[in-house]
Amino acid sequence: MDLKAYLTQRCQLVDQALEGVLPAATELPASLHASMRYSVFAGGKRVRPVLMLAACDAVGGELEKAIPAACAMEMIHTYSLIHDDLPAMDDDDFRRGNPTNHKVYGEATAILAGDALLTEAFILLSKEDGGDPAARIKVIxxxxxxxxxxxxxxxxxxxxxxxxxxxxxxxxxLSYIHTHKTGALIRASVRAGAILGGADEERLASLTRYAEAIGLAFQIADDILDVEGTTEELGKDAGSDEARGKATYPALVGLEASKARAQELVDMALEALAGFDERAEPLRAIASYIVKRKS
Known part of the structure; x- marks a missing residue:
């Protein structure tokens, strides 16, 4: 399949929906809402919402039922990045090639923008959408x-x-850090899409195995990119993990062993999808993309 075209189409779908649910930059307090929108629309890959929509597709669900939750997941992910970049945490100057939120709006507004995005996400998740209330509660x-x-x-x-x-x-x-800091939201994204799509327990279990494997693979790939990528490719300072003494797979087991482990996890993810038909092809393509990407 043409993964690039698929990702572009799904990202556009999510962006259009986000445009409709986020407060306008002119709505009071304007500085807060502008700060929220600055980071949400800073050019993210939308990996988590795309995975949610792909999981919904894979079980034959109606895509429209998963779009609000996909937007909520991107809001939560964005809030985490805003806070992660703060001086008290990773103290990053750039994110996705742009100045980080606190560099543009100040630390106080950046903190509150993250808080607001997290809260808005759960407002969106709890809205009546005509779907199964029990499924919505489970997703929340x-x-x-x-x-x-x-x-x-x-x-x-x-x-x-x-x-x-x-x-x-x-x-x-290290596995705890990666499976929680990064893997948890990826796992929840896939499971939420499957639940909203009406997956039975067997398919939900298979998709959970898939999600757990790619969640860890995604962060190992990030660790590798921090070593091998350039600042231009990454949109942030390359080598920042080593400079801060971060716990990473390359630091602990070496670069080649890290690459082998990431590929092993991708293979596990693909094996988990063995019982799915062509509707799961986007999930398969995304798993392979995770270890080949350059940013």
């Missing part, structure tokens, strides 16, 4: 759990606590 629980202390936020804390302490990091700790 999935995404909330993946976003909190048992998911992304927990992974972020362990990541920060591990900086500059290579002697204290083992594979188990």
């Amino acid at each position: 629980q999935e995404i909330a759990t993946a976003s909190g202390s048992r998911g992304m936020v927990g992974g972020q804390v362990v990541d920060m606590e591990s900086e500059g302490k290579p002697e204290q990091i083992d594979i188990a700790t």
Whole structure:
């Protein structure tokens, strides 16, 4: 399949929907809403919402039912990036080739923009959309759990606590960081799409295995890109993980072993989709893309 065309079409679909649900930049307080929109529309790949829509497609669901949740997931992901870039955390100057949010709007507004995006996401998730209320509640629980202390936020804390302490990091700790900080939202995205698409338990379990594999592969690929990529390709400073003493797969097991592990995880993801028909082809293509991408 033409993955580039598929990703472009799905990104446009998500962007159009986000345009309709986010407050206008002129709506008071204008500075806050402008800050929120600045980061949401900064050129992200929309990996998580695209995965959600692809999972819904794979089980024969109606795409329209998953679009609001896909927008909510992108809002949550964007909030996490705004906060991740702050001086108190990773202290990054650039994100996706543009100045980070706090560099443009100031730290206080950046913090509040992240807070507002997280809140707006759950407002959107809880709105009546004519779908199955039980499925919607299940999706809210999935995404909330993946976003909190048992998911992304927990992974972020362990990541920060591990900086500059290579002697204290083992594979188990590194796996925890990656599967929580990055993998949790990817897992929730795929599961949410499947749930909203009406997946039975067997298909949901298969898609969960797929999501867990690509979630870890995605972060290992990020670790590799930080070593091999350029600042221009990445849209942020290359080599920043090593400079800050971050816990990464290349630092712990080496570059070649990291590449082998990422490919092994992709193979596991593809195996999890063995029982699906051509409607899961986008999920298969995305799994392979994850370890081949340059940004």
